[in-house]
Amino acid sequence: MKKMLMMTKLFLVALMFSGSLTAQAATVFEVDAATVIPGIYKYNFALLAGDYSLTLEDVDSSFSWLGVTVGKGATNYGQLSLLGPIDEGVLNFSVGATGIYTALVYAQGGIGPINLIISSVPEPEAAAMLMVGLGLLAFRARRRRLG
Numbered sequence: 357m358k359k360m361l362m363m364t365k366l367f368l369v370a371l372m373f374s375g376s377l378t379a380q381a382a383t384v385f386e387v388d389a390a391t392v393i394p395g396i397y398k399y400n401f402a403l404l405a406g407d408y409s410l411t412l413e414d415v416d417s418s419f420s421w422l423g424v425t426v427g428k429g430a431t432n433y434g435q436l437s438l439l440g441p442i443d444e445g446v447l448n449f450s451v452g453a454t455g456i457y458t459a460l461v462y463a464q465g466g467i468g469p470i471n472l473i474i475s476s477v478p479e480p481e482a483a484a485m486l487m488v489g490l491g492l493l494a495f496r497a498r499r500r501r502l503g
Contacts, residue, residue, distance in 0.1 A: 384408065387472040387473075407479070
């Protein structure tokens with residue numbers, strides 16, 4: 357019974373570490389909508405302090421220009437521009453405080469769906485904790501098998 361409780365505890369620790377890593381890598385905000393061009397589209401979303409990756413995809417490549425700016429108030433956290441038949445682009449940015457941020461999408465020269473996806477970037481510490489947790493599980497399983 358004691359061994360089973362110990363294995364359950366180690367499993368829960370590993371699950372906790374992997375769960376936190378999954379939560380950090382999850383999509384924070386996503387738009388998949390048909391757009392009538394030309395236009396400017398404003399999307400508000402909530403972010404926690406941390407590092408993020410914004411992916412802008414032009415599914416049908418008919419836009420002559422497609423861009424996005426991420427900001428809060430007068431502060432600009434980054435800008436991404438796609439020119440010509442480029443299908444997608446990635447903008448990495450960091451925010452220092454939790455709050456509501458704005459993505460302004462500018463499009464010209466086409467009609468079609470665009471995908472705007474903002475996801476958090478896992479911190480290296482979270483990956484290290486996951487590896488340590490899995491290493492402890494492997495060590496415990498090996499020790500149990502040998503003993």
